[in-house]
Amino acid sequence: MLDVKSLTKRFGSNAAVDNVSFTIDRPMMIGIIGRSGAGKSTFLRIMNRLTDASDGELCFEGRNVLTLTGKDKRDWQSDCAMIFQQFNLVPRMDVVSNVLHGTLGRHSTLTTMFNLYPEAEIHKAIDILDRLGIAEHAAKRAEALSGGQQQRVAIARALMQDPKVILADEPIASLDPMNAQTVMEALRRIHDEDGRMVIANLHTLDTARRYCDRIIGMRDGRVVFDGTPEQLTTGVARDIYGAGADFSEAATSTEIRDHDAVVTEEIRAAEVAL
Amino acid sequence: MTDMNATSLDVTRDHYLALTRQRRLYGGLMLLVFVLLLASGFGIANERNAGGFLPGLPQIFDFPAEVVQEAWEKRANMPDHLANAFPALIETINIAAIATLTGGFGAVVLSLLSTRGLAPWPRLIPVFRRIMDLMRAIPEIVTALVLIYVLGGGPVPAAIAIALHTIGALGKLFSEVNENADLKPLEGLASVGATWFQRMVLALLPQVAPNWFSYALLRFEINIRASAILGFVGAGGIGYELKNAISWGQGKFDEAAAVFILLFLSIVFFDQLSSVVRNHLTHGSKKGVSQ
Numbered sequence: 001m002l003d004v005k006s007l008t009k010r011f012g013s014n015a016a017v018d019n020v021s022f023t024i025d026r027p028m029m030i031g032i033i034g035r036s037g038a039g040k041s042t043f044l045r046i047m048n049r050l051t052d053a054s055d056g057e058l059c060f061e062g063r064n065v066l067t068l069t070g071k072d073k074r075d076w077q078s079d080c081a082m083i084f085q086q087f088n089l090v091p092r093m094d095v096v097s098n099v100l101h102g103t104l105g106r107h108s109t110l111t112t113m114f115n116l117y118p119e120a121e122i123h124k125a126i127d128i129l130d131r132l133g134i135a136e137h138a139a140k141r142a143e144a145l146s147g148g149q150q151q152r153v154a155i156a157r158a159l160m161q162d163p164k165v166i167l168a169d170e171p172i173a174s175l176d177p178m179n180a181q182t183v184m185e186a187l188r189r190i191h192d193e194d195g196r197m198v199i200a201n202l203h204t205l206d207t208a209r210r211y212c213d214r215i216i217g218m219r220d221g222r223v224v225f226d227g228t229p230e231q232l233t234t235g236v237a238r239d240i241y242g243a244g245a246d247f248s249e250a251a252t253s254t255e256i257r258d259h260d261a262v263v264t265e266e267i268r269a270a271e272v273a274l
Numbered sequence: 275m276t277d278m279n280a281t282s283l284d285v286t287r288d289h290y291l292a293l294t295r296q297r298r299l300y301g302g303l304m305l306l307v308f309v310l311l312l313a314s315g316f317g318i319a320n321e322r323n324a325g326g327f328l329p330g331l332p333q334i335f336d337f338p339a340e341v342v343q344e345a346w347e348k349r350a351n352m353p354d355h356l357a358n359a360f361p362a363l364i365e366t367i368n369i370a371a372i373a374t375l376t377g378g379f380g381a382v383v384l385s386l387l388s389t390r391g392l393a394p395w396p397r398l399i400p401v402f403r404r405i406m407d408l409m410r411a412i413p414e415i416v417t418a419l420v421l422i423y424v425l426g427g428g429p430v431p432a433a434i435a436i437a438l439h440t441i442g443a444l445g446k447l448f449s450e451v452n453e454n455a456d457l458k459p460l461e462g463l464a465s466v467g468a469t470w471f472q473r474m475v476l477a478l479l480p481q482v483a484p485n486w487f488s489y490a491l492l493r494f495e496i497n498i499r500a501s502a503i504l505g506f507v508g509a510g511g512i513g514y515e516l517k518n519a520i521s522w523g524q525g526k527f528d529e530a531a532a533v534f535i536l537l538f539l540s541i542v543f544f545d546q547l548s549s550v551v552r553n554h555l556t557h558g559s560k561k562g563v564s565q
Contacts, residue, residue, distance in 0.1 A: 096290055114298075114301060115294070115297065115298065115301070116298070119291070122290065122291065122294065123287065126283070126286060126287050126290065130283050135282075135283055135286050136282065136286060138286050138289075138290050139286075139289060139290050139293055
């Protein structure tokens with residue numbers, strides 16, 4: 001379904017994404033982890049065609065999407081929704097308009113300029129907002145919402161595109177633990193109910209383990225881990241982040257859980273490591 | 275519970291659709307009013323026009339054609355004319371430069387005094403704003419005529435007149451830039467006990483300097499044209515040369531063409547210069563940001 005072949009992106013002399021290859025054969029929820037500057041964001045931006053790759057191929061359903069131009073490229077972008085860390089909504093427009101922006105790829109410039117969206121799409125937008133639990137904010141300006149609500153508006157915009165893939169670039173990095181959980185659960189639910197592929201860059205290991213079916217670890221632009229959440233032990237995590245023995249997940253965990261549960265988890269992880 | 279949710283969703287839906295319809299109605303009305311005003315305004319203007327718009331249209335290029343034709347016939351004199359007019363161009367640019375510089379400093383001061391959140395005396399903001407409005411409202415040429423009457427002809431009254439106008443115009447733009455500045459760094463410096471002046475220089479200036487600079491460069495271009503025009507009323511510079519050359523029937527259109535060429539080249543030169551400097555400023559601010 002998705003086939004990445006020796007993808008490379010160079011900025012000057014250093015490679016942000018370095019010869020990355022992997023294959024995904026069915027829609028699943030994939031988490032990409034790695035420290036800042038490991039090339040996670042660059043990879044997602046290449047896939048969405050916000051950034052051009054220097055080398056390599058990225059085939060989706062047998063078609064190399066990196067060579068598309070013009071209308072084909074915009075069609076691919078509307079099939080491949082992107083969610084950003086800072087939400088990237090238009091702050092002064094109302095929530096429904098922001099969600100309707102997901103359909104821009106299908107409408108002419110003139111109709112969207114005069115805000116002439118079909119009524120059916122307005123209904124659909126409100127339905128999606130309702131599904132994400134923020135329908136009561138429909139008429140408010142996006143800037144009036146909290147971070148977690150804005151991120152759900154961004155997810156609604158992505159869903160409005162009716163995409164095959166949803167890319168999420170650090171979707172919860174600017175959110176508090178409670179909102180982070182809501183947003184991650186929304187993403188997981190979209191995957192479970194609609195069967196869409198979700199690829200998310202994540203900052204915290206526990207989030208990746210809890211919500212993803214497969215985890216890809218990147219370090220300095222290269223893939224250094226590719227496996228199931230169970231295979232992601234603390235030892236592997238140390239390798240991915242290039243951390244020493246003093247690295248402990250519990251120290252940075254933001255998940256809302258009992259301390260006891262975290263300790264049990266850690267013991268289990270240690271057992272697996274042994 | 276489900277029923278209640280369903281009803282509230284319906285309410286949201288109806289509310290939003292009503293809102294959309296209202297917006298479309300207003301948008302349509304605005305468009306209609308705009309088109310009607312344009313059409314009726316054209317009628318009125320055309321009636322008052324001495325010759326009429328459509329009959330006059332083909333004659334638009336008569337005068338430029340004559341200038342170009344005459345200049346082309348006497349093209350051998352062009353290098354001489356260019357050399358003769360060049361000192362006047364320098365004078366014009368000097369007037370513009372000194373006016374932009376002094377006006378820019380005045381604009382910085384007034385803009386800081388009239389921006390909400392930055393002003394040391396918030397209650398006086400309207401006063402400083404009105405001062406700037408006044409400076410903008412009076413055309414340079416009026417100020418220049420008054421000053422020439424008082425101080426006599428020459429570049430000084432022209433520079434003062436342009437500087438006054440620049441303070442008003444740039445002050446307004448600067449204060450809009452200031453309004454978009456992030457107040458957090460200012461709060462940070464306030465927390466360490468910095469004075470108002472220190473906060474402005476150390477926290478605000480780094481944020482707004484590129485924008486201020488690019489507006490000042492734009493104003494410099496405008497001021498070159500303004501100072502050329504002031505030559506018509508006796509302020510010297512290239513405008514004076516142009517005034518002498520462009521009058522009909524003197525056979526001096528070749529000189530006028532030389533002046534136009536010089537003006538055009540200098541505007542192009544300063545436009546290019548300012549875009550290079552602006553690029554440099556934005557690239558400078560991007561340096562050090564990875565990925």
